[in-house]
Amino acid sequence: MAVRVFLSYAHESDEHASIVRELWLLLRSCGVDAVWDGVAAQSRRDWALWMGDQVRAADFVLVIASAAYRERAEGRVVEGRGVQWEARLIRDAFYADQVRGIERFVPVVVPGQTVAGVPDFLAPASSTVYEVPSLTLPGVESLLRFLLDQPAEIEPPLGPVPEFGRPSVERLPAGSEVFVGRVDELARLEAAVASSGRAVVVAVHGLGGVGKSTLAARFARLHADRFSPTWWITADSPTALDAGLADLAAEVVPGELPSEQRADAAVRWLTGHDGWLLVLDNLTAPADAARLLARVRTGTIVITSRRGSGWRGLAESVALAVLSPAEALDLLERCVRVEWPDADLTGGAELCAELGFLPLAVEQAGAYLAQARITPTAYLDLLARFPARMFTATAEGGEAERTVARVWKVTLDRLADTPLAGDLLRIMAWFAPEAIPRHLFDVNPDHVAVVEALGRLAAHSMITLDRDTIAVHRLVQAVSRTSDPADPHRDADDISEALEVATDLLAHVLSGLDHENPEDRPVYRVLLPHARALLDRVEVDGLAACRVLDRIGRYLAGAGDTAGALAYHARAVRGMSVLVGEEHPETLVARCGLAVARMAAGDHGGAIESLRVLDADAARLLGPSHPDVLVVRHELALAYGLAGDHDQAIALSRAVLDDVVRIFGADHPRTLACRNNLAAMYQYVGDHDRAISVLETIVAEAGRSSGVDGHLTLTGRANLATALLKRDPHRAIPILEQVLEEVDRRYGSDNPNTLVCRNNLAGAYLEVDDLDRAISLFESVLVDRRRVLGDGHPDTRETEMILTLARRVRESGGPAGSGAPR
Known part of the structure; x- marks a missing residue:
């Protein structure tokens, strides 16, 4: 009966899929009943059931290595559900019978791929991986011999046991540490050692606690039969290095030597022999080993060090980073379950993330969990409440200096x-x-x-x-x-x-x-995540923190994060009121920011109340013509308009505009902003001719002062196009389309300014009875406004209302016309 083989692979590219298909054809041509999903894909089926049937029915499952397969199999990416399901089936079967699993689940490297694409659970560093250098019979010979049970070599009968001298010399740290992952790092270390010249020197460097010594020890044990002697020296000082060399001399140099000559004798022995491995662990600086490296011309030296530089010309450099999230969780589970097999490790992933996936920290936490019999969630609580103690806490028998x-x-x-x-x-x-x-x-x-x-x-x-x-x-x-x-x-x-x-x-x-x-x-x-991190950790806000809160709050309000803006502005006002008083100029500015954030969040009534009180306070303290007072009144006029009190908004906008023109001049940016507000008020009350007149003046003056693509010019053009909708919608649409393109490029698709432009353009399409385009754009705007502003925001509700009406118009078959709301 033919051997049945199932090919498990990731559809990461057409080229890779084609190579897998060629392998399938080649195997079948050699009498192997190979199964490839390309045949099954020609008919409709339940893929989850199909994959389970194939994995169970196959004598062998060939896992075709690739970067995408490994990422999906280990759950590091969302895409590739098929591979994730297949990998889960394979892992379950492997776990149920690991002895059979080693033979049955076979990692295969096809042309164009490397062993780095084999998932960790198949143990590529410690079990056989079949490499197919070419899709020819010679290229698949070793794989076919395995599948067909036709070994190339038959074990000869045993001969007599020879007698040798003393056993090979070896000194390595106790092998009790748990080792997970590091497949790529081991491969880089092995590649560096393989590219040998007269001598091989490799420096493994990284942050303290990242696992450099563990990696070096793992490498030494994996290649114990390759090197003799294998000698480990803790080389954290020149004295310690000399002591380690002296101990080596006692093992390999015949006769008794004075203590002061032993280190030099060991170096002489190393220069005269080959095939040895010397590990210099925790070397402080390259200079500490310079004399040794200058004399040695044979053998292999692996150095571990926190020094990330200074190795050029001395050693091949291998940088070591933290573990992946999955590897860190695996390490935590292994450390705990050695002593507490039925431990509840709920919250383990969160704990590993909090520890930054650093191996030493994960091991330290795992030993503590096992001894104290607490959960990762409880450890996180202790870490938050008592960080100083937890950073130095060790389990019984642990090294206090290894925290x-x-x-x-x-x-x-x-x-x-x-x-x-x-x-x-x-x-x-x-x-x-x-x-x-x-x-x-x-x-x-x-x-x-x-x-x-x-x-x-x-x-x-x-x-x-x-x-x-x-x-x-x-x-x-x-x-x-x-x-x-x-x-x-x-x-x-x-x-x-x-x-x-x-x-x-x-x-x-x-x-x-x-x-x-x-x-x-x-x-x-760029600054936002750092400001947030700092502000989250500050217990009492100083004046500088209040200034950061105010500045970041204004940015968040403009970016659509109204909840964040409100929280930061409220905190800034509280802090400044305590530090410098409620009537200090900086506190007044912070109070204005809080009111504007309320307005951005749709709380127009709250904004008006706050701005009216602030207007009175600022005018009394700074004078009615002070620039900060005019800013407050400018925002108050805008709040009136948004709340529907258009008469009050127009009267206040005119008064503010007169003062701003008198103080700053007709073409100052503040003047142009005030005119924009006034034009908006005219639009609210239906005085489109006057709004258009004001906006045409703004566009002309803003173009002279800030250029045709300046912020004020863009705002003026957008508002002008909106005003034109009632008079000349066909002229308005090209303007809105151009403005939207520029605003999207400048601010991003989620910015409230961009959402307003998109909403206005949808309204313009509605005005000219282009219902399909209008509804499509309104639908996308509604999705984004719900996500950015929230369901209860007035802008979101406005878009939802217009979209509903537009759909009704389309269903009735009538035109939108001038009666369409905006």
């Missing part, structure tokens, strides 16, 4: 001659971990000192640098902002000072930005 807090203290001790490095790390601890903009630190007058301090932090793997941004591991941040009297790098006063400096830096950069200026919006987007 995240202690490991990084060693690195900072080495950077003590650059105090600014520790200062910068504590400052960055208050920001988001990724993409911290380097220009935040430009305010420091000693720019060279900042560059050098960041460079040293990066060299010791405490941060990651690129040209414009900085990244800090989230757990490094958490430890750096948690005080510990026993750690000089985590002094409470220094941490408080770092928070003040971080807040001042944000406030300083934001003070030079205008949230309404399209050119400044990208900078706001």
Whole structure:
């Protein structure tokens, strides 16, 4: 009976699918009953049942390796449901019978792919992977021999056992550590060792606690039969390195030697022999091994170090990052279940994420969970309430110095001659971990000192640098902002000072930005996650924090995040009222921001009430003609208009416009903005001719002052087109289409300004009875307004109402005409 084989693969490209099809044809031509889904796809079927039937019926399942297959099988991406289902079936069967699973589920690497595409659960680093270099009979010979049970070699009978001298010399750390993942990293390490010249030197570097020593030990054990001797030296100081070499001499150099000669004798022995492996663990700096590396011309040396630079010309460099989320969770589960097999690990994924997927932190947490018999959720609670204790907590028998807090203290001790490095790390601890903009630190007058301090932090793997941004591991941040009297790098006063400096830096950069200026919006987007991270951690708002709250709140209101804007503005007003008083000019500005946020959220009545009180206070304190008072009245007029009190809005808009023209001039941006408001009021009351007249003046003056594509010009053109809808809709539509294209490019599709333009354009289509285009655009606007503004926002309700009416008009077969609402 023919061997039945099922091909499991990812449809990641036409080329890859074609290669799998050719393999299927080749196998069938060689008598293998291979099953390929391309045949089944020619008829309708329940794919989940079909896949289960094929996996169960097959003698062998060939897992075709590819990057997409691995990502989908390990659940790292959403797409590829078919592969995810197949992989789950395979994993379940593998788990049920692992001995049979090793033979039955066969990883295969076809042309164009690598072993890195094999999922971790098939253990590609420790089990056979069949590589098909070409889709020919010689190319598939080893796979066919396995499937057809036709081995190329038959074991000969055993001969007599020879007698040798002493066993090979080996010194490695105790092999109790749990090892997960790291398939790609092991492959890079093996590739570096394979590209040997006279001697092979590889430096594995990364953040303290990321698993460098574990990876080196795993490599040494996997290749125990390749090297002799295999010798491990803890090389965290020149003295320790010499002591480790002296111990090696005692094993490999005959006779007794004086202690001061043993290290040199070991080096001489290494230079005269080949086939050995020397691991220098936790080397502080490349210079500490320079003398050894200069003399050695044979063998293999693997170095682990936190130093990420300085290896050029000395060693092949292999950078080690944190674990993937799935690997970190696997590590946590293994660490716990060794001692607590039936542990409830609900919340494990969240705990691993909070620990930044750092292996040392995950192992530390796992040992604590197993000993204390608590859940990951309970550990997270302890971490939030007692961070200083949890960062140093170990299970019984654990090494106190092998905790995240202690490991990084060693690195900072080495950077003590650059105090600014520790200062910068504590400052960055208050920001988001990724993409911290380097220009935040430009305010420091000693720019060279900042560059050098960041460079040293990066060299010791405490941060990651690129040209414009900085990244800090989230757990490094958490430890750096948690005080510990026993750690000089985590002094409470220094941490408080770092928070003040971080807040001042944000406030300083934001003070030079205008949230309404399209050119400044990208900078706001970069700063937003860092402002949010800092503000979420501040317990008492200082004046600088209140300024950050006010600036970020204005940006959020303009970006459509009205809930965030309201929360930040309310907090800014509370803080400033306490710090400088309710009548201080900065508090008045913050109160105006809060009222505008209420207006953006659709609370027009609340906005009017707040602005009226603020108008009276500001006029009394600053004078009725003060620019800040005019801003308040400008916003109050707009609020009246949005609330439907058009007479009041027009009267106040005219009064504000007269004052603004008198103070700033006819073509000042504030004047143009006031005219825009006045034109909007005219439109609300149906005085379209007067609105059009005002808007044509605005477009002309704004074009002279800010250019044809300036912000004010765009606003004027959009409002002019809206006003024209009642008089000349065919002239209005091309203007609205051009404005929408530019606004979308400048602000993005979710910005409230863009949503208004899209809504107005849909109304223009409705005005000229182009119902299909109008309804289609209204439908997309409604979806986005619900998502961005919420169901209860007035703009959302307006779009929903117009869309309903437009659908009724289309169903009745009548024209929309001039009676269509907008």
